[in-house]
Amino acid sequence: MLLSRAFIETIETRGRPVVMPQSKRGPERRSASGETISIEREPGGESERRVGVDRRRNSYISRLELCQGLPYDPLESILEHCPVETLAPGEVLLEPGQANHYLYFLLSGRLEVRLKSAESPVADVIETGECVGEMSIIDGRPTSAYVIASEQSKLIAVHENVFWSKIATTPRAVRNLLRILAERMRKRNDVTLRALEQEMRFEQLQKELLAAYEIQLGMLPAGPSLFPKLSTLDVCARMAVVKSVGGDFYDAFPLDERRVCVAIGDVSGKGMPAALFMIRTVTLLRAELLKSDDLAACVSRFNTALCDTNISHMFVSLIVMRIDVIDGTVDYVNAGHSPMLVSNGGEPFVAVDDSNGLIAGVLGDTIYHAGVLRLTAGDRMVLYTDGVTEARNDERHFYGLRRLTQFLAKFYSNEPARLVDGIFDDVHAFAGGIPQSDDITIVALDYHPTHESSK
Numbered sequence: 001m002l003l004s005r006a007f008i009e010t011i012e013t014r015g016r017p018v019v020m021p022q023s024k025r026g027p028e029r030r031s032a033s034g035e036t037i038s039i040e041r042e043p044g045g046e047s048e049r050r051v052g053v054d055r056r057r058n059s060y061i062s063r064l065e066l067c068q069g070l071p072y073d074p075l076e077s078i079l080e081h082c083p084v085e086t087l088a089p090g091e092v093l094l095e096p097g098q099a100n101h102y103l104y105f106l107l108s109g110r111l112e113v114r115l116k117s118a119e120s121p122v123a124d125v126i127e128t129g130e131c132v133g134e135m136s137i138i139d140g141r142p143t144s145a146y147v148i149a150s151e152q153s154k155l156i157a158v159h160e161n162v163f164w165s166k167i168a169t170t171p172r173a174v175r176n177l178l179r180i181l182a183e184r185m186r187k188r189n190d191v192t193l194r195a196l197e198q199e200m201r202f203e204q205l206q207k208e209l210l211a212a213y214e215i216q217l218g219m220l221p222a223g224p225s226l227f228p229k230l231s232t233l234d235v236c237a238r239m240a241v242v243k244s245v246g247g248d249f250y251d252a253f254p255l256d257e258r259r260v261c262v263a264i265g266d267v268s269g270k271g272m273p274a275a276l277f278m279i280r281t282v283t284l285l286r287a288e289l290l291k292s293d294d295l296a297a298c299v300s301r302f303n304t305a306l307c308d309t310n311i312s313h314m315f316v317s318l319i320v321m322r323i324d325v326i327d328g329t330v331d332y333v334n335a336g337h338s339p340m341l342v343s344n345g346g347e348p349f350v351a352v353d354d355s356n357g358l359i360a361g362v363l364g365d366t367i368y369h370a371g372v373l374r375l376t377a378g379d380r381m382v383l384y385t386d387g388v389t390e391a392r393n394d395e396r397h398f399y400g401l402r403r404l405t406q407f408l409a410k411f412y413s414n415e416p417a418r419l420v421d422g423i424f425d426d427v428h429a430f431a432g433g434i435p436q437s438d439d440i441t442i443v444a445l446d447y448h449p450t451h452e453s454s455k
Contacts, residue, residue: 063129064105066180069172078166079105082156087111087149092118093132094147100136102157105129109153114146123191124184125150134177137163213241213275219282224417226252227260232325232449235262236416238424239441247274247316248385248439249282258326261289264443265318266337266385277314281306281360285320295322296370299333299360307364315361319383328375328447333368335360338386341405345378346412349405375447380416382408382445384423387438391427399430416444 061067061075085104087093093111094100111126123145126132136143137160158167167173226235237250247267254260265281267274288302289295299320306316317337323330332340332352336359339351352373358366375381384404391399407426411419420442427440 060107063107064131065129066105066131066173066176067167068176070167070170070176075167078162079156079158082158082162085155085157087153087155089149089151091149092146093149093155094143094145096144096146097142100133100143101160103131103133103137103160103163105131105156105158107154107156110150111153112148112150114148115144118146118148120146124187131180134180215279219279220250221252226262227254230260230325232447233260233323234416234446234448235443236420237264237441237443238420239439240424241439242387242436243271246270246439247278248387248441249278250383250441250443251282251286252443253286255289255322258324260323260325261321262323262383262443262445263318263320264337264383264385264441265316266387266439266441267316268314270439273312273314277312277316281316281318285318289320289322295320295331295333296368299335299357299368299370300366303335303360303366303368304364306361310361315359317359323375323445326449328379328449330373330375330381331370332373333357333370335368338384338389341382341384341408342373343380343408343412344376349382349408351401351405377448379447380408380412380445381447382419383443385439385441387436387440388423388427388442390438391431391436391440392434393430393432394434399427403430416446419444 061072061079067075084107085093087109093104106126106128108128110128111132112122113124113126113132114120115123126147132147133143135141168177220239221237224236226237227233235252237252239246239248239250241248247269249263249265249267251263252260263285265278267278267281269277284305285299285302288298288305291301292298317335319332319334319337319340321330321332334340335357339353341349342352343349352371357368360366389399389401389404403426404423407423408419411422414422423442424440
């Protein structure tokens with residue numbers, strides 16, 4: 001690994017000076033003063049005597065894991081000439097892919113080892129007395145992880161030439177190094193096993209999410225036309241979720257020989273909770289719509305049932321329509337949803353803004369009211385969730401209702417299936433690849449009765 005600042009360290013080897021090679025990230029980058037380990041001495045003739053009878057026991061050397069059991073005097077003589085490096089909290093000592101020629105002894109503080117990036121989870125911790133950088137000076141390969149100070153830290157930087165020629169020359173030093181490597185290998189094995197377990201759990205979660213998504217899609221009608229047996233009504237829908245499962249939904253099913261139900265909704269939240277609430281919403285709504293001819297009463301009872309067991313305090317906006325395919329009468333209830341768009345025979349689309357109804361799932365005693373409109377031959381309706389109009393581009397501009405109605409007018413001649421696909425493509429082109437925060441659902445409906453059916 002490249003070190004912090006270049007430095008030249010001269011030591012005595014076999015009676016002659018040896019100049020250490022420069023490195024781009026040497027220890028003096030953080031110790032500009034050239035700080036070394038201070039040894040207190042008293043004059044004592046030709047050889048100086050260390051002060052204090054307990055000095056060896058209390059010395060920093062006694063706290064160095066790799067130096068346990070090694071002769072004190074030679075080590076002191078070697079280490080007192082090695083530079084000292086000081087790291088501020090958050091400062092990086094080593095990075096992946098850089099050459100490293102030093103073994104670092106941690107005198108004080110704490111270091112963290114991170115694998116993929118400087119912000120990734122902590123994989124290991126280097127405590128006071130431990131060393132780091134040993135693998136690089138053993139195999140000569142670049143370091144493979146980040147080593148970052150988690151607090152103010154002080155280290156001794158021992159060049160590999162000094163270590164191999166002056167420290168690792170005794171069996172005890174080699175045994176200490178092997179013990180440290182063995183302990184770290186066990187620790188890394190534990191980390192690897194935990195990572196493998198997390199990966200297996202993640203894969204299992206992905207399988208469960210895929211199953212939930214398939215269940216979710218299985219509840220919704222599919223196909224290019226949601227009522228393929230009806231010649232008077234062409235309905236197409238499409239949904240895209242921002243997570244593996246989502247909270248948007250649409251529904252379409254026959255009520256009797258001449259009436260069908262079409263609905264669209266948007267559940268609060270994202271992911272699995274929203275998907276589960278959506279399933280419950282669709283189930284309760286279908287059950288109520290099949291009980292009575294009074295659409296407003298059905299939605300009111302549905303809301304009450306949704307609130308009764310809504311321990312998650314979620315809610316849903318929706319539009320429910322009951323369509324008479326013979327005479328074109330449409331009863332509808334809007335519970336806080338984006339307004340539906342209606343075009344009469346190719347005329348400009350108009351937003352039917354009857355969204356005064358409260359979103360469902362909030363107050364159990366809410367009374368909803370139904371609106372009525374009449375479709376004639378060639379009329380078109382488009383329903384959508386706010387993931388369409390609130391899609392954003394890199395300038396944080398919204399797609400918006402105006403752009404949607406302009407697109408619908410431009411491509412009015414397209415059949416519902418092509419129109420829906422075209423809206424999706426236009427939204428994606430507008431967003432320019434920017435990830436979106438909300439699901440997108442669109443329902444398009446064309447009414448073209450035969451002469452006999454409209455009588």
